[in-house]
Amino acid sequence: MNSDVTIRRMILADVESVFQIQESLGFEHWPLSEFEEELLRPYIFAFSLEVVENGEKKIAGYAVFSLAADEVELLAIAVVRTWQHRGMAQKLFDFGITVLLRVGAKKVFLEVRRGNTPAISLYQKLGFLQIGVRKKYYDDKEDALLMSLSLGTGA
């Protein structure tokens, strides 16, 4: 990994940057206070991508997972535009899954907008398969695709 790039557990001090990333990418997000509360919950596993730019540390991406028994839900993954297409989302996902495997995760699920081609391509590259569709799932009536990935030998 590039020495200017670190992936680590998300801390409360990262939340404001995470919100700025969500704003800049223009996708819907959790209310700030709710996000801070969620971050403290034991079933939430959130990771930040910290980079050094012009000698300054900044948050350039993040991934949030939730764990219930041995099932994981990928709740969000995002990388700022200037750091996209450099394998960062893949690294964030792999880092999170390595942690989650240690605590018994066997399967990952997610929902994604039918029109979110970059995210769908990412998930396909990570090995996710489409397992269903939720018609008009989002507020603007766009469909959600349901995807899943089995980890290791646990099906």
Ligand SMILES: CC(C)(COP(=O)(O)OP(=O)(O)OC[C@H]1O[C@@H](n2cnc3c(N)ncnc32)[C@H](O)[C@@H]1OP(=O)(O)O)[C@@H](O)C(=O)NCCC(=O)NCCS
């Ligand atoms: C989806 C997203 C996280 C990908 O981040 P990224 O760091 O650029 O992704 P990576 O560089 O790790 O790409 C890994 C693979 O994903 C796919 N991919 C990523 N961006 C893509 C794009 N714009 N178009 C098509 N495929 C894309 C490719 O298969 C890529 O592999 P390749 O580089 O060998 O072609 C990023 O585009 C993003 O933040 N989007 C907005 C937030 C979002 O919609 N998140 C998902 C819902 S929460």
